[in-house]
Amino acid sequence: MATDNVYIPFFLSAFIWIQLITPNVCDGALTSGCIPAERSALLEFKRGLKDPTNRLSSWVGEDCCKWEGVTCSNHTGHVIKLDLHSPHPFSDFGDEPHNNWILGENFINSTMPSWLSNISGLEHLDLNGNFLQGNIPPTFGNLASLEELNLAYNSLQGGIPTSFKNLCKLQNLILPGININQDLLELDEIFSGCIKMSLEILDLSYTNISGQLPEWLFQLRKLKSLQLSQNLISGPIPVSLGQLASLQELSLDQNQLNETIPETMGWLSQLVSMELELNFLEGVMSEAHFANLTKLKHLYLWSNSLTLKVKTDWLPPFRLESLRIGSCILGPEFPTWLQSQINISEIDMPNAGIIDAMPNWFWGLISTAEYVIISGNQISGHVPNILHLNNLSWLDLSSNYFEGPLPYFPPRLELLDLSNNSFSGIIPHDIIMNMPYLIYLSLSKNNLSGEIPFSICQLRALEALDLSKNMLSGELPNCWNNSSRIEVMDFSSNNISGVIPESICSIATLQSLHLSNNSLSGELPLSLKDCKELLLLDAGHNGLKGEIPAWIGESLTHLEFLNLRSNMLAGHIPPNLSRLSALQMLDLANNELSGTIPRSFGNFTAMTVIGRFPSLMAYAIEGSYKEQMLVTTKGNTIDYDKLLSLMNIFDLSDNNLSGGVPEELTNLSGLFSLNLSGNHFTGEITENISKLQQLESLDLSRNNFSGTIPSNLIALTSLAFLNLSYNNLSGEIPRGNQLLTFNDPSIYIGNPGLCGLPLNQSCNVSETARGQSNVDDRDENEMICSQEILRTFTFKKMLQSFKALDRVLEEFFF
Numbered sequence: 001m002a003t004d005n006v007y008i009p010f011f012l013s014a015f016i017w018i019q020l021i022t023p024n025v026c027d028g029a030l031t032s033g034c035i036p037a038e039r040s041a042l043l044e045f046k047r048g049l050k051d052p053t054n055r056l057s058s059w060v061g062e063d064c065c066k067w068e069g070v071t072c073s074n075h076t077g078h079v080i081k082l083d084l085h086s087p088h089p090f091s092d093f094g095d096e097p098h099n100n101w102i103l104g105e106n107f108i109n110s111t112m113p114s115w116l117s118n119i120s121g122l123e124h125l126d127l128n129g130n131f132l133q134g135n136i137p138p139t140f141g142n143l144a145s146l147e148e149l150n151l152a153y154n155s156l157q158g159g160i161p162t163s164f165k166n167l168c169k170l171q172n173l174i175l176p177g178i179n180i181n182q183d184l185l186e187l188d189e190i191f192s193g194c195i196k197m198s199l200e201i202l203d204l205s206y207t208n209i210s211g212q213l214p215e216w217l218f219q220l221r222k223l224k225s226l227q228l229s230q231n232l233i234s235g236p237i238p239v240s241l242g243q244l245a246s247l248q249e250l251s252l253d254q255n256q257l258n259e260t261i262p263e264t265m266g267w268l269s270q271l272v273s274m275e276l277e278l279n280f281l282e283g284v285m286s287e288a289h290f291a292n293l294t295k296l297k298h299l300y301l302w303s304n305s306l307t308l309k310v311k312t313d314w315l316p317p318f319r320l321e322s323l324r325i326g327s328c329i330l331g332p333e334f335p336t337w338l339q340s341q342i343n344i345s346e347i348d349m350p351n352a353g354i355i356d357a358m359p360n361w362f363w364g365l366i367s368t369a370e371y372v373i374i375s376g377n378q379i380s381g382h383v384p385n386i387l388h389l390n391n392l393s394w395l396d397l398s399s400n401y402f403e404g405p406l407p408y409f410p411p412r413l414e415l416l417d418l419s420n421n422s423f424s425g426i427i428p429h430d431i432i433m434n435m436p437y438l439i440y441l442s443l444s445k446n447n448l449s450g451e452i453p454f455s456i457c458q459l460r461a462l463e464a465l466d467l468s469k470n471m472l473s474g475e476l477p478n479c480w481n482n483s484s485r486i487e488v489m490d491f492s493s494n495n496i497s498g499v500i501p502e503s504i505c506s507i508a509t510l511q512s513l514h515l516s517n518n519s520l521s522g523e524l525p526l527s528l529k530d531c532k533e534l535l536l537l538d539a540g541h542n543g544l545k546g547e548i549p550a551w552i553g554e555s556l557t558h559l560e561f562l563n564l565r566s567n568m569l570a571g572h573i574p575p576n577l578s579r580l581s582a583l584q585m586l587d588l589a590n591n592e593l594s595g596t597i598p599r600s601f602g603n604f605t606a607m608t609v610i611g612r613f614p615s616l617m618a619y620a621i622e623g624s625y626k627e628q629m630l631v632t633t634k635g636n637t638i639d640y641d642k643l644l645s646l647m648n649i650f651d652l653s654d655n656n657l658s659g660g661v662p663e664e665l666t667n668l669s670g671l672f673s674l675n676l677s678g679n680h681f682t683g684e685i686t687e688n689i690s691k692l693q694q695l696e697s698l699d700l701s702r703n704n705f706s707g708t709i710p711s712n713l714i715a716l717t718s719l720a721f722l723n724l725s726y727n728n729l730s731g732e733i734p735r736g737n738q739l740l741t742f743n744d745p746s747i748y749i750g751n752p753g754l755c756g757l758p759l760n761q762s763c764n765v766s767e768t769a770r771g772q773s774n775v776d777d778r779d780e781n782e783m784i785c786s787q788e789i790l791r792t793f794t795f796k797k798m799l800q801s802f803k804a805l806d807r808v809l810e811e812f813f814f
């Protein structure tokens with residue numbers, strides 16, 4: 001499929017040409033071979049390129065018309081098309097998974113061959129996706145025959161040359177992904193030239209162009225496709241938009257357009273695709289905006305501040321195939337006009353302000369649909385059995401008011417998200433069995449009860465399973481085997497009892513295991529050793545017993561989060577946990593652990609890194625799944641970043657630990673939170689505590705620490721929470737910097753020898769006590785905040801449908 005649709009004609013100037021090709025021409029028709037000067041021109045071109053994979057290997061021999069990518073005119077013998085677009089161009093990744101792009105096949109690092117402009121007869125030039133460098137050569141403006149110029153996705157920069165105004169035959173100007181970086185007004189001279197009579201496709205998406213939409217845009221007589229998405233265009237959409245009578249495709253998405261959409265939009269009777277998402281458009285859209293849009297198939301308005309206000313009996317002139325209208329207000333009534341959209345394949349309308357019962361006709365309407373996303377509304381009702389929706393692959397009903405038992409869902413589903421509703425009853429075996437292609441299943445935050453069905457183990461394609469926050473009981477299924485592909489499992493916050501099943505680590509792909517807040521008992525099974533890919537183990541708030549196994553440090557080598565908080569774990573902490581070099585959260589609080597803190601704990605590599613340690617979990621693009629974990633910190637002033645992967649937490653509080661705190665802990669300079677409270681630690685607080693320069697929360701309360709509070713504590717300028725109460729500390733409380741903001745004496749009380757502000761106890765006997773008396777009764781309760789991890793599943797369909805991915809993927813690759 002390399003070279004079938006784009007062309008690059010190579011024409012010499014007429015004068016030179018006559019001399020060179022005469023021998024080959026017979027009665028005006030060429031008999032064989034190519035024109036020598038064009039041949040050497042092509043060879044020159046080849047010489048200037050880096051061609052690591054030898055794409056131009058066919059460029060040998062006399063007849064250049066037979067070379068790959070080269071097409072000659074049958075009449076004149078001239079090269080009329082040169083199609084050297086990358087075999088894996090960005091613009092049509094379509095069905096291909098992005099990891100098939102082989103960047104090495106492109107002409108990386110070569111400079112744009114400006115001399116192509118010497119070939120004045122060129123009609124089609126396609127160099128899409130080759131990472132050529134340099135500027136767009138101004139001499140291209142000499143290519144008077146040029147009909148199509150495609151330079152998309154090269155590493156070009158600089159403006160569109162003014163000489164382009166002379167391209168009087170140019171129909172397709174395709175330049176996305178080039179750093180043009182001009183104000184649209186600066187292009188006025190070019191596009192007011194004769195080019196405005198011929199241009200049909202103008203694609204300047206993702207080119208860093210800025211400014212407001214200028215009048216010249218709406219003077220382009222034949223314009224069929226206007227693509228300006230992913231730029232810095234601001235201001236309103238002008239009324240003159242309505243003049244583009246031939247317009248079929250309008251892509252202005254991902255800009256900074258504001259104000260209301262003009263009603264003249266409704267004049268664009270040829271419009272098939274309207275993409276205005278991700279702007280700052282506001283106001284009301286009414287029937288008038290769609291009046292003559294009889295051909296509209298794709299309507300994308302999501303992420304603006306628009307309200308769609310139409311009469312209840314509005315019959316739209318169009319029949320849509322895809323509707324993406326998330327965050328536009330369509331409600332409060334369920335939009336009845338949707339009922340006429342009988343061939344719709346995608347309905348994406350989350351957060352649309354719908355507060356209504358789901359009409360019955362909806363389940364019939366989506367009989368042709370592949371994607372249905374209506375999350376974040378307040379839609380109520382029961383979901384009927386919808387086995388017949390054969391084409392449905394995504395169904396997201398999350399965060400609504402659906403209730404009743406789980407119905408039968410159609411067999412082709414890949415994503416089913418019913419989270420945050422009020423579905424009740426059990427999870428029947430056969431309902432699960434019936435969805436063998438599920439990749440993502442979330443039933444979180446409902447009112448489901450009963451046991452987890454064994455059929456869950458048979459979902460061979462499943463990558464994410466979230467059954468958290470229900471009332472599920474019984475034991476975890478022990479039917480997993482190595483044909484599962486699950487990466488995330490969340491069973492947290494249910495009433496699940498029994499032991500952690502032996503088979504769970506047969507799942508070689510498992511990365512996150514959330515078991516917290518259940519009634520699990522027994523020990524951490526030896527079989528957990530086999531969870532080699534595990535990044536997160538959250539088994540807090542259960543009834544687990546026994547010791548923390550030493551093999552965790554040897555086997556779970558990728559672990560980033562280990563939360564065993566609030567169990568009944570006893571014994572010593574194994575020193576070799578510190579071999580978990582990626583560990584950034586260690587929460588063993590509220591157990592029955594004894595002994596000392598191992599010295600090796602200064603060796604947690606990830607916790608020694610200031611700033612962000614690269615996590616395997618922290619990638620976030622379209623289609624991501626928000627993984628959550630309860631994180632406990634003390635105090636209520638800590639404002640952690642949204643991403644859990646940014647938090648370094650070390651919490652051993654409320655155990656029976658004793659001895660001195662090893663000096664080595666101060667190596668963990670990436671820590672945000674250190675909590676050793678509620679143990680029997682002795683010794684002094686080290687001066688080196690100031691090395692924990694990112695610390696936001698420090699709790700050493702309820703121990704036997706003695707000596708003075710090191711004055712260095714004032715160096716911890718990020719500190720937002722401090723508790724040193726109930727120790728044996730003495731001397732003057734250091735004041736300065738952040739410590740000046742801690743006026744609550746309760747964080748120091750219970751240390752009879754301490755003096756100075758904010759305590760009432762003055763250090764200097766001659767100074768009268770003048771501390772505040774309003775000991776505010778600070779809430780000592782632990783703050784539990786729910787943190788999110790964004791995790792990505794590469795749904796193939798998602799790749800096809802989200803244009804924004806172009807950019808994201810590009811960022812991934814460079």
Ligand SMILES: *[C@@H]1O[C@H](CO)[C@@H](O)[C@H](O)[C@H]1NC(C)=O
Nearest residue numbers: 007071072073074075080081
């Ligand atoms: C030239 O003629 C061949 C054979 O008839 C045909 O396949 C080809 O498409 C023609 N090329 C052009 C550019 O018209």
Ligand SMILES: *[C@@H]1O[C@H](CO)[C@@H](O)[C@H](O)[C@H]1NC(C)=O
Nearest residue numbers: 050052103104107108109110
């Ligand atoms: C392209 O050039 C950059 C620096 O100019 C270099 O780092 C890179 O390796 C080059 N890539 C190729 C494929 O030659």
Ligand SMILES: *[C@@H]1O[C@H](CO)[C@@H](O)[C@H](O)[C@H]1NC(C)=O
Nearest residue numbers: 041044114115116117118119
């Ligand atoms: C292109 O044409 C210019 C004159 O128009 C000439 O100076 C130059 O050498 C030509 N370059 C090539 C590579 O043919």
Ligand SMILES: *[C@@H]1O[C@H](CO)[C@@H](O)[C@H](O)[C@H]1NC(C)=O
Nearest residue numbers: 176177178179180206207208
């Ligand atoms: C747009 O400009 C930014 C900042 O200068 C740059 O990083 C980015 O690569 C440019 N975009 C394109 C498509 O070149």
Ligand SMILES: *[C@@H]1O[C@H](CO)[C@@H](O)[C@H](O)[C@H]1NC(C)=O
Nearest residue numbers: 212234235236256257258259
């Ligand atoms: C719209 O954007 C333009 C350009 O950024 C700005 O000058 C104008 O104030 C904005 N209008 C409104 C109503 O926000």
Ligand SMILES: *[C@@H]1O[C@H](CO)[C@@H](O)[C@H](O)[C@H]1NC(C)=O
Nearest residue numbers: 242266267268269291292293
């Ligand atoms: C809308 O369509 C009607 C019927 O085809 C036509 O009469 C009318 O002129 C069109 N209006 C606009 C503004 O295109």
Ligand SMILES: *[C@@H]1O[C@H](CO)[C@@H](O)[C@H](O)[C@H]1NC(C)=O
Nearest residue numbers: 319320321322343344345368
């Ligand atoms: C229905 O939609 C599909 C694409 O989803 C399209 O190919 C087909 O032509 C449409 N049928 C009608 C009758 O509009």
Ligand SMILES: *[C@@H]1O[C@H](CO)[C@@H](O)[C@H](O)[C@H]1NC(C)=O
Nearest residue numbers: 367368369388389390391392
């Ligand atoms: C499902 O999609 C196929 C094509 O992918 C189409 O032929 C078929 O008609 C669709 N089924 C329904 C019920 O729309």
Ligand SMILES: *[C@@H]1O[C@H](CO)[C@@H](O)[C@H](O)[C@H]1NC(C)=O
Nearest residue numbers: 376377378398399400401420
């Ligand atoms: C749950 O759904 C309700 C109602 O739509 C919404 O207000 C709330 O924010 C949702 N909660 C979560 C965690 O998504």
Ligand SMILES: *[C@@H]1O[C@H](CO)[C@@H](O)[C@H](O)[C@H]1NC(C)=O
Nearest residue numbers: 422424425446447448449471
């Ligand atoms: C959950 O289900 C139980 C019965 O199983 C019922 O008593 C309770 O009201 C339900 N809660 C909600 C929030 O629907």
Ligand SMILES: *[C@@H]1O[C@H](CO)[C@@H](O)[C@H](O)[C@H]1NC(C)=O
Nearest residue numbers: 457458479480481482483484
């Ligand atoms: C894994 O389990 C499935 C269903 O439970 C079963 O069909 C399959 O044979 C099992 N595979 C192995 C290797 O045990």
Ligand SMILES: *[C@@H]1O[C@H](CO)[C@@H](O)[C@H](O)[C@H]1NC(C)=O
Nearest residue numbers: 578598599600601602603664
């Ligand atoms: C910490 O790591 C260093 C370097 O790997 C090693 O030399 C040292 O022995 C370790 N300390 C402890 C207490 O394990």
